[in-house]
Amino acid sequence: MKVLSVASECVPLVKTGGLADVVGALPRALAPHGVEMRTLLPGYGAVMDALEGAEPLEVDLPEGRVLGGRAAGLDLFVLDAPDLFAREGGAYLDPEGRDWPDNPERFAALSLAADAVGAIWGADVIHAHDWQAGLAPLFARRRGGPSVMTIHNVAFQGNAPMDRAGAMHLLPEDLSGEVAEYWGQISTLKAGIAVADAVTTVSPTYAAELATDDFGMGLAGLIRHRGADVHGILNGIDTEAWAPPYGDxxxxxxxxxxxxxxxxxxxxxxxxxxxxxxxxxxxxxxxxxxxxxxxxxxxxxxxxxxxxxxxxxxxxxxxxxxxxxxxxxxxxxxxxxxxxxxxxxxxxxxxxxxxxxxxxxxxxxxxxxxxxxxxxxxxxxxxxxxxxxxxxxxxxxxxxxxxxxxxxxxxxxxxxxxxxxxxxxxxxxxxxxHPVGWDVSAAEYAALYRRISG
Ligand code: ADP
The missing domain is CATH 3.40.50.2000 (Glycogen Phosphorylase B;)
Structure with missing residues (x-):
């Protein structure tokens, strides 16, 4: 079972929050369950600097090339697109702390790369994390590839003006209210939730909360519509990296x-x-x-x-x-x-x-x-x-x-x-x-991948 995990953060290379910890921990957690996971990341400076044994993949993308390699003990694919990612500043913010104006295009490029890499590497499932990878399930669907969309935080929805659709590789049929359109804008998270074969979020209670108007942040109706396709799978922690320096x-x-x-x-x-x-x-x-x-x-x-x-x-x-x-x-x-x-x-x-x-x-x-x-x-x-x-x-x-x-x-x-x-x-x-490791949750992800790749 080969799964391509697509995300904008991954410890220890790039982190702004818990998303990075989870993306970094999943490959090792899933290996004992027969899942070979590789992670596709944007080619930020810190990622490019750490990459070893880089080999270009035979993919044809408008924004850049994809390298396969290793960094920090992880098998990675990296979207090497210096115009988009090799910048002074943060993953999402410029040095003044404002969103990069081309964030919609930057992460649409990552999602497009996910589909191309998934096809050439032979991924059984594309696993997209948060709005940054929200279009990956949509692009994967064009060739019938199964996908999982994980919501780490519904507060961030990847909204963009409609006139950016072309630059984000969206087709007219993607822009309906059933897919990427949200109150006259594009929402990449909504697209992912709408079209992925399964939707997961990071705890059972949050899965239930997302279906309520108080917590769903405008997407509760869609979550309810996805019904039994929505699963709450609790995050674990890397118990080695976070081992206490005492036993009692x-x-x-x-x-x-x-x-x-x-x-x-x-x-x-x-x-x-x-x-x-x-x-x-x-x-x-x-x-x-x-x-x-x-x-x-x-x-x-x-x-x-x-x-x-x-x-x-x-x-x-x-x-x-x-x-x-x-x-x-x-x-x-x-x-x-x-x-x-x-x-x-x-x-x-x-x-x-x-x-x-x-x-x-x-x-x-x-x-x-x-x-x-x-x-x-x-x-x-x-x-x-x-x-x-x-x-x-x-x-x-x-x-x-x-x-x-x-x-x-x-x-x-x-x-x-x-x-x-x-x-x-x-x-x-x-x-x-109290068990806080990945054992139980990794088994749940593995079972889910098997179910949807049937
Ligand atoms: P969120 O992803 O919403 O920020 P989480 O609890 O899921 O919240 O994950 C936050 C992660 O970021 C944890 O690993 C936490 O230790 C780390 N973190 C948050 N703020 C800081 C900080 N100022 N310095 C170091 N680590 C931090």
């Missing part, structure tokens, strides 16, 4: 002390809460700014690492004047590992969360997740309510709603549970024992 929660002490020192925080009896996140409204961290007194007034501390919206960044910079609040505005992979090891709890009050990876890193490190009860957070954390505590089942603390008041309540509860060392250690140990 007691081993945290040295890492906690080091993290307090690194953030310039005093030692405190209260829990050291960490946040590693994009700072956007999705993540609900504006509510944390409001709810912070509930934590710090009782001796809890906060160490936050993140970047994102200017206003939320400014809010945390200001909050850092409190002696128990430490803030790093920026992106720092190595620090994120030290925070998982040194934190007592990790706060994730997201308004919506397709899967979420940081609660899984937290569980694996005995860093107790305090989470909104949405999406993958709902599926992966067991709330420390009275029944779950009595049954020795709890692995974290859940908010009932995503409000400042509820977050403050959850923080009070965190402080109270943390005071009871026996109960707290039990929650940590169960979290560390």
């Amino acid at each position: 929660p007691a081993g945290k002490a040295a890492h906690r002390a080091a993290l307090l020192a690194e953030f310039g925080l005093p030692d405190t009896d209260g829990p050291l809460c960490v946040v590693v996140s994009r700072l956007t409204l999705q993540k609900g961290l504006d509510l944390l700014l409001q709810a912070l007194p509930a934590l710090v007034d009782q001796g809890g501390a906060l160490a936050l690492l993140g970047t994102g919206d200017v206003a939320i960044e400014a809010g945390f910079r200001e909050a850092a004047s409190h002696p128990l609040v430490g803030v790093r505005i920026g992106y720092d992979e190595a620090l994120s590992h030290r925070m998982m090891a040194g934190g007592d709890a990790i706060l994730i009050p997201s308004r919506f969360e397709p899967c979420g990876l940081t609660q899984l890193y937290g569980l694996h490190h005995g860093t107790v997740p305090v989470v909104a009860n949405v999406g993958g957070l709902a599926d992966t954390v067991i709330d420390a309510n009275d029944a779950a505590l009595r049954a020795d089942a709890a692995t974290g603390i859940k908010l009932r709603d995503v409000t400042t008041h509820e977050l403050a309540r959850a923080l009070h509860k965190t402080l109270a549970l943390h005071r009871n060392k026996e109960v707290w250690t039990g929650i940590q140990r169960r979290g560390m024992a």
Whole structure:
């Protein structure tokens, strides 16, 4: 079974979010299930620099050529199109932080390449990730190739003005409301959802939420229409890359002390809460700014690492004047590992969360997740309510709603549970024992590929 995975990000080469972790982990997770997965990426500078043994493929594409090769332990195909991808700036943003104006064409070119590579490599299935690869199922369908469309976040839909259709290789029949047209525009994600043989998203609860108007962001009707073709398959984590540097929660002490020192925080009896996140409204961290007194007034501390919206960044910079609040505005992979090891709890009050990876890193490190009860957070954390505590089942603390008041309540509860060392250690140990790897989900993807390639 050969599967071509098509995406715009892949760890450790290029990453802006959880998509990259998943794309990077899938090939190794799927190999034991008889799936040979190769990944097609845009030829960003960082990807081209890392590519070894590059060989051009015999494909004829308008925008560039495709190279096969290896990088970072992965078998890759790379769309080598310097005009589109070899630029100073980010994967989607120019150096000033604005979307590249030709993003629709850049990623339509990637999707077109996917079909050509799939045909020549002999892929049984094309697996497209998010809006950047949303047209890949559409192009694959033209020659009858089976495809899977995975929604990592429905908030990003790849919208483009209709007059870009030609440059995006779309044909008049693709532009109907049943395919790529969305409120007078082109939506690449919609096209992928509409035509792929199967649609997946990254947790069962998010799959159910996507069919509701509150969470579907305009695509709920289409999701409902796809019905039983929509599957929620939970993300796993790379348990090797994210192995805690200790086997028992007691081993945290040295890492906690080091993290307090690194953030310039005093030692405190209260829990050291960490946040590693994009700072956007999705993540609900504006509510944390409001709810912070509930934590710090009782001796809890906060160490936050993140970047994102200017206003939320400014809010945390200001909050850092409190002696128990430490803030790093920026992106720092190595620090994120030290925070998982040194934190007592990790706060994730997201308004919506397709899967979420940081609660899984937290569980694996005995860093107790305090989470909104949405999406993958709902599926992966067991709330420390009275029944779950009595049954020795709890692995974290859940908010009932995503409000400042509820977050403050959850923080009070965190402080109270943390005071009871026996109960707290039990929650940590169960979290560390909770399966967060890829075994189950990889088997589900493999079964799905087999079903649709029939
Ligand atoms: P999303 O994809 O919505 O951003 P996820 O929880 O699925 O959320 O994945 C986020 C990933 O990005 C995690 O691997 C997390 O550790 C990482 N991350 C987010 N912000 C930062 C940051 N400022 N520094 C380092 N890693 C970060």
